[in-house]
Amino acid sequence: MSPVSEEALRRAFELLSEEIRRCTLCPLAASRTHAVVYRGSLRPRLVFVGEAPGRAEDLAGQPFVGRSGRLLDRAIDQLGSGLGAYGVLNVLKCRPPENRFDPHAARTCRPYLDRQLGLLRPSALVPLGTKALAALEPGAPAILEVAGRPRRFADRWGFPLIHPAAALRSTRLHRRWDQDVQALGSWLRRGALETL
Ligand code: SF4
16 A cells, blocks of 8 residues: 555544544434544554543543543553554444443444554554454453453454453452553563564
8 A cells, every 4th residue: 555645644534533523323423422533643553442432531522531541641651662653542432321332333333443543554453451352353352361462353463451441440450451561561662563
């Protein structure tokens, strides 16, 4: 694929983002405050993929801005320069009522994720939690079995982590989150993204 100019990429991504913000393809459009599209670089080396917006994200129109987002941002700070340019998005763009992940809506919404990744072209993905992992790899094992290690998806490498919200719910899972973020840092420092 020929390289896309910065301006063409910015315009294509903004058009797609506007399409998502106006989307009414599934019932979640009726209850959302904002569709939540993306934050980060338009040339990311790595993209963190969450499940769906929560209340704070729905109100702000930005992914991972609540308590979970603060934990994710601390992890991103820890990863430092080894991480480089990155992005953050969700599989589902609109908040499901009661924060119950809606698989039917996720199927309807899925083409937006594929189109975003098609434009952003990251080298690797970090699915956060079971639902995000299952969206990238249908039939994948439970997240606790695979988090903290590199894993091959259909078209690129990934490094699953548990969802930061789970890490905030228990000391044991917080320890697991810290360990797995360190493992991700080691993977990046070994130059993993340069060889993909
Ligand atoms: S969740 Fe996705 S498919 Fe449903 S209204 Fe929002 S953007 Fe559209």
